[in-house]
Amino acid sequence: MDDFVRSGNQAVSPEVYELENKALDPEGKLWAKLAALAPWQGKVLVDLGCGSGYWLEKYRDASQVYGIEPDPDLLPLAIMRGAGKVLRGSAEHIPLEDESIDVVHARFAYFFPMENNPCDKGLAEVARVLKPGGSLVVIANNLEQGEFAGLLTSLYGPSQQEDAEFARAWWQAQGASRYTVLSSWRFEHRKDFEAVIRLEFPQEGANAWLALHPNATGLTYAYDLYHWLKPVLPIGTASAPNRGVGD
Numbered sequence: 001m002d003d004f005v006r007s008g009n010q011a012v013s014p015e016v017y018e019l020e021n022k023a024l025d026p027e028g029k030l031w032a033k034l035a036a037l038a039p040w041q042g043k044v045l046v047d048l049g050c051g052s053g054y055w056l057e058k059y060r061d062a063s064q065v066y067g068i069e070p071d072p073d074l075l076p077l078a079i080m081r082g083a084g085k086v087l088r089g090s091a092e093h094i095p096l097e098d099e100s101i102d103v104v105h106a107r108f109a110y111f112f113p114m115e116n117n118p119c120d121k122g123l124a125e126v127a128r129v130l131k132p133g134g135s136l137v138v139i140a141n142n143l144e145q146g147e148f149a150g151l152l153t154s155l156y157g158p159s160q161q162e163d164a165e166f167a168r169a170w171w172q173a174q175g176a177s178r179y180t181v182l183s184s185w186r187f188e189h190r191k192d193f194e195a196v197i198r199l200e201f202p203q204e205g206a207n208a209w210l211a212l213h214p215n216a217t218g219l220t221y222a223y224d225l226y227h228w229l230k231p232v233l234p235i236g237t238a239s240a241p242n243r244g245v246g247d
């Protein structure tokens, strides 16, 4: 599979990324919003770009869960979880039948629409596998609220903001709805928090931020969720609804 971009965090250190996943959303706000937007109980769900498969067993209420992952190093880790059916594939090539899936989640995977990185191909492939009326929910970083957004914009520069604006406009053009969830990271041990900050950010900036926050074991963190609904009528039919539920 040559159409994937190796992740700069999970593929670099699956162990540290595991700590990050464990620390996410201790209040369960993100999870509650995902379940409210597109419930998966008794449904068929795809975790697209599932990485090492951390989230797969959390969909235990689904009738069937598929993890799709292109990275040959992460794929075996996801298979070893023993949750759901894990298949090699990518957003552009999903090895599943047409109209066989109720819900697709893409969590920090593939859907980073930018001027030089249109995500049309992946969205068309998701549309192919979704049943009419099925949902795609994309989980992305919010760049405006919370300490993590502050770190992103200060350490990676203003291009982050421009990318976020491009992504919002792109999703709006696809007829998706956007929701922001303000949540947090909470770690049990400072050393784990430090390791994750150093995985996610350039070393100099990460060290400077940690020195300024010597007792921190977490931070505030906001997500942008994009909810795209596959029209019940064929795409292109004049009366086909292409909008999700309103903001």
Ligand SMILES: C[S@@+](CC[C@H](N)C(=O)[O-])C[C@H]1O[C@@H](n2cnc3c(N)ncnc32)[C@H](O)[C@@H]1O
Pocket (backbone or CB within 6 Å): 003, 004, 005, 006, 007, 009, 010, 021, 048, 049, 050, 051, 052, 053, 054, 055, 068, 069, 070, 071, 074, 089, 090, 091, 092, 106, 107, 108, 109, 110
């Ligand atoms: C930051 S990791 C997130 C992994 C997982 N979703 C999680 O939250 O633990 C990004 C994932 O996207 C995957 N990825 C990269 N290119 C992709 C593509 N074209 N289609 C699907 N997944 C892709 C990477 O291999 C990696 O597993």
